Amino acid sequence: MFKGVAKSSPSRSSPSRGSPAKPSKSSTNELAVLISRMQTNADQVEKDILETQSRLKQDSSNHQKNKAFEFQTENARNLKEAETLLKDLFLDVDRAKRLRHPQAPEIEKDIQQLHDRVTQLCAEYRALYEQLNVPEVGPRVDWARILDQKMKQVNAGQYGPGMSELEKQIAEHNILQKEIEALVLNDPDFQHEDLNFLSRSQRYEQAIRKSSLMVMKLREYGIADPEEIYWFKRTCLGNYPEPLGLHFSMFHKTIETQTTAAQKEKWLPLVRGVKIIGTYAQTEMGHGTHLRGLETTATYDPSTQEFILNSPTVTSIKWWPGGLGKTSNHAIVLAQLYTQGQCKGLHAFIVPIRQLGTHEPLPGITVGDIGPKFGYDEMDNGYLKMDNFRIPRENMLMKYAQVEPDGTYVKPVSDKLTYGTMVFIRSLIVGDSARSLSRACTIAIRYSAVRHQSELKPGEPEPQILDYQTQQYKLFPLLATAYAFHFVGAYIKDTYHRISGDISTGDLTELPELHALTAGLKAFTSWTANAGIEECRMACGGHGYSRCSGIPDIYVTFTPSCTYEGENTVMMLQTARFLMKSYTQVTSGQQVTGMVSYLNDLSRQRIQPQHVAARTVTVRINDPSSLVEAYKSRAARLVESAAKNLQAELNHRRSKEDAWNRTSVDLVRASEAHCHYVIVKLFTAKLAEVGDAAVRAVLTELCLLYALFGISRNAGDFLQVSAFSRSPSLKAASLLANVLQMPGCMDVIPISSWL
């Protein structure tokens, strides 16, 4: 509601009152539309503000009474909406000014006031919710620091004209991806050149150029939130890896989260200001997933108060860390700590590796590039060998464990917190799976609409290959998969943010499930996306093989995610461990909660002695929620069967480890079935949230397609649970064919919005 033009109608704001310059008729129409749109938007913002005010009050009183918050989600949504609308309002008022609306300055003042109120509410929102929820591992924007920095810039006269301009800028920071994308896409410095023709060394140089520029732009735009940085980078670098990536993620984060106050004070300015460039050196040539097996040693020497770092064997050479080969001058090195003659396990140390100023390796350091890889040409993955290399005692990251000057070792209180970072990174990979697969689908589907081949009907022109059933069968399920993974990625991120709040306040009850779930979903989605990208490439025939199709690069950039941040099979087995634990709980009479709660049903069946497989579940194959039930039964059966096989091995008096190994193929299948169920469930749940009927209809088709495709691909599992009375795969396949033939199924889907 505008005070200045509160009662204004299009007629009143029309130029009939004799404005200085007579606008043309078309601009009068445009103005009318503009004003009415602004009125609607402003009303909505006003409504959002009022709602939020009252809900914030209620939650604030909830908080005082130690009750749970009720409205955080709604408030976040309202504020986000208000901010988006305000951005439009600012743009519209500029337009109104250009069209010389006489009251534009007043309207602008009104919008400014709305904006101030929203900003105020945002501050209250953060004060109320985020003081509790800010996780160390995934902080939101550090407003105080940005404001400080900006104020300094303002005072020093290097930045913006004044306070209001500054506030506008800050508001913009809150508007996530789209805004960032716009920034980058309009910046000529970030225009992509043709990477396909560059050599490996040239690709590295270009990546360094872009990274360096990007750092400057990050400084310029004041982007500090890890998630925003992530989006910014995605957009700048176009999904290509960058040599400075680990500096911003692991190096920065580790120093932020695992150092003492004194260490923070020393290192953080250097890291944030990129006065030094760091990487994270964990993996060794002979050791990856099994961290305890790392061989690098850090031996404390109390006489000089130094650690002596050594790579005692070839297998202990640090291998793979990104940015290590040529870019970094520091590394966080994970090493086995020895003090007072005892090994204290793995600890992290900040190790300088190259001379500042000359970039030459320091004496005692051997460092270099590990050579050509499958993709990742931009990245200087490196090796590092240390030979009696000494660093001061203070370079050990000492927030948790400590070594005192005399060599006394002080144990950490808890080490569970490091879980958070892993969960966060794995959740990003799930999102990555969705994005990479949707990129490949976009290319393959568009190309299939353009490529003509053979004859469907004799004598007629060659049809688009997308009209062939076999081509649809290749591509459409993948498209549905991309959507499914998109929702899963969003879900994990949300859950992570919710639970990570609890982590920092010490409530870890949900952590095991989240950890187990992200491990499995990371594996499930990256495996599927990996195969899907290849399928898309092959669906493009010979041209898919050309680097210029774009798909080979998507593939080589994505495929290592099956291995990094936790090898997929190992990830699946982590999920399985959680499933087995839950199963044991259920059989011992306890209830389990969360995504595994379906296991509770198993014990109920045991009370009414009837085998799972003997149950008849009626499945309606055109109803997503009914299909969720089928997936649930399949997961339950495979979890139970793995658990029983495991028990049988144990009954053969095999050791626990041996029994586990001999059941691991079953266990992986159980995990896969569990993840598959979770994905179908989340996709189905999402449908109810979609307001737009047309979008909901097409998403429902995709959800069905995703679920049915999974059933036809794993028909055996579903047949074994008798979830279908008769010939399910045939039925599924024929329905699949019907879904595929839905007219216009493809036209509605805004694939391009994902790019």
Add this chain to the structure above:
Amino acid sequence: MALLEASKSWQGSAPGSVNPDLASERQTASFCVERLTALLDGGAEQTRIRRAVVDAIESDPVFSRENQYFQTQNERYEAAVRKAVHLQKKMHEMGWTENGPEYKYIYRALSGDVAFLLHRVFMRSISVLGSDKQIAKWIPLATQHKLIGSYAQTELGHVGRSATHTVVFAQLYIHGKCYGIHPFIVQIRSLQDHSLCPGITAGDIGPKMNFEHIDNGYLLLRNVRVPRENMLSKFCEVRPDGTYVRQGSQKINYFTMTTVRISLISDEVLTPLMKACTIAIRYSVVRRQSKLKPGEQEAKILDYQTQQEKLLPQLAAAYAFYFTNDYLQELFNRGYREIQRKNFDMLPELHALSSGFKAVITQHCTAGVEICLRACGGHGYSLLSGLPSLYTKILASCIYEGENTILLLQTARFLIKCFMAASAGQPVPPSVTYLAAVKHGKCPAKNKLDFLSPDIYIEAYQHVAVRLTSNTAAKLQDLIQSGVKKHDAWNQCTVQLVQAAKAHCHYIAVKNFAETVEKLETKAGIQKIMKHLCDLFALHGIFSNTGAFLHDGYTSAAQMDMVTASYLDLLAVIRKDAVPLVDAFDFTDKSLNSALGSYDGHVYQRLYEWAQRSPTNQMSPAYERYLKPLLHNTLSKL
């Protein structure tokens, strides 16, 4: 845990110093590796010849592939041309001829990294499609490399930069009437200075996932005139006055296409999978990770069931398809003899088998190589592992010489036709007679050991193949009877038709493997281990495709659990012989060109030393140009 000191002794390459983790695997082989190698080669004499060829080529520095992974597209192309030219000299020097016993081993020894492969296709197409006169004119020129040929149907290998001549397939028009596709020899570049001829536009199509050694090109022709005699005219001729004359049967032409499909299986498809298995399995007994038992050393990753489940089925598939290839070769030799006697009866069957198996084997092997790559953890992604190049190369095979889906549909067309014929009581070719014998029984297996009986699993495979074919045939007929046009009905059945074609090929592969095992010598443990592999191949197919076998209740849920149990047991059995089984493939270290797969298992030293030689370790200008200003905060000058 190899000490750095040990790596120095490795540099001196003391012979026989094998990583103990790998050496121990070889001491427990249940069979004689050398005899298995001879079996695969087709006799000890063949093994001897092959080794001599490999040795001659690998000891020649011009053919070295050591720097291959460091090379740019241009460098690889140049190296490939250099090798191709040098090969002529080498063959002359060694007394190898195109008809000699050594010839077929040359390509394998070069690992395919040589230019002018399409020059041979060019020559072959002239020999097959040309008249005697044309053959007499062009073949000597091509043999002596007076010209460099290509073959321009779709993939224009060598048109990019090398070729002077190409066989172009074009629609023939005479007096305004179109006579369809015909082959023409077209000169595209000057023989003097290699410049493009008038009216020709040609160039390189740019970067690909692999095949940098081949200059795949594009070609545009504008009013390019060739003499009438340049139309290859074995089957059709255009007379000087424009009269179009057909002569002889074109069927032989199809036979050539079919032969090409089969000939690529061995070198382009099986070899990469066998190499990938060798690399991944050897690495998996050197790599140790986590502990299987507390207090013990970290376990070899091949001791993990999940790792076995990734790699051993690929190994079994490599053997299975190796024998399938033998079967196809034999069938084709017989077909060729028949065709020479003007009997074309076998052609449809040969065409169906070559199409189907080309698709099934390339798809299976491509997936297999990727599994091997991913089973090697991070190091698999290093080009120095050798696996990425094997993968990017083999995956092209799913597309060239016929896109796989299209080929499977051709096989399906044959199956449907034969099924109809068989149902009507008419005779059908031997490979599909089983379609007539539809049985409606149930799988008779009573315990998990029953599934180690070839009769049981062959019958299960047969049942699935018959069911998929007959169901799809019924659906097709229903659709047509309900008024759907034939081509629409066909399109609506294609997903299921593809499944039927795959099931048919899978059935034949399993059956042929079992029959091959039957005929093997029982001595030296070879038959026994091959039987295990055959069982694994068959049960893996059921295990990973349970739906097809459970679908109509032929196999019960309980029987499926028996399959799983037997299958997992087999993994543990074959695990013990995994290294000897890949050793028997007999790849030299130079041909593997892999830091992970070498015979001596000194994985980490090799990787470390090789990486240090990477050109990326030369000083990069990026530091002075970008990083230094960034660190000193003066980047705005950029």
